[in-house]
Amino acid sequence: TQLLEQSPQFLSIQEGENLTVYCNSSSVFSSLQWYRQEPGEGPVLLVTVVTGGEVKKLKRLTFQFGDARKDSSLHITAAQPGDTGLYLCAGAEDSNYQLIWGAGTKLIIKP
């Protein structure tokens, strides 16, 4: 069974600080996605990374796919209270594009 380990599970920091969330696996993924979920809502896709070593930026969020396509990171610069939420990573298998989900990182940014 493929696993996608996400860390940390919980992070509470002050506004303005930087943070990094990690997703790691022993398996290779054809692509990896990051989602953000707010209370009472469904997850919303932030980004998809496809190529090993790929880096994508979304304003203050930087996403990186590992060279071997087994791991990924999400870095937030100068976090703001609006970044508060549950961040989920999901890796797509080559064969059928079914997603393997990380357990999520609950992020709280305090003003």
Place this chain on the structure above:
Amino acid sequence: DAGITQSPRHKVTETGTPVTLRCHQTENHRYMYWYRQDPGHGLRLIHYSYGVKDTDKGEVSDGYSVSRSKTEDFLLTLESATSSQTSVYFCAIRGGLHTGELFFGEGSRLTVL
């Protein structure tokens, strides 16, 4: 807006009663999914569909059945609800054919007493 609506959004029921959750999409997507989300477990796939009348089991399918008689509707049924099925249920459609990207509904919170 991916055009996905779930109903009901909230439901409280008693153990042993049947429950049906509905997912409706307006985007004509082929693939549809039902997940449940529980603290500490993340998102777990219950069933999915890859076309009308074509469905398959996910990792936590026991106690659940699904039906898809039209492209736009995907129904999840709990034949006899149990307290362990108290959860938040999400429907999703696949938007990225070659990347597996999903677009989710707003969720249905089910409480089984």
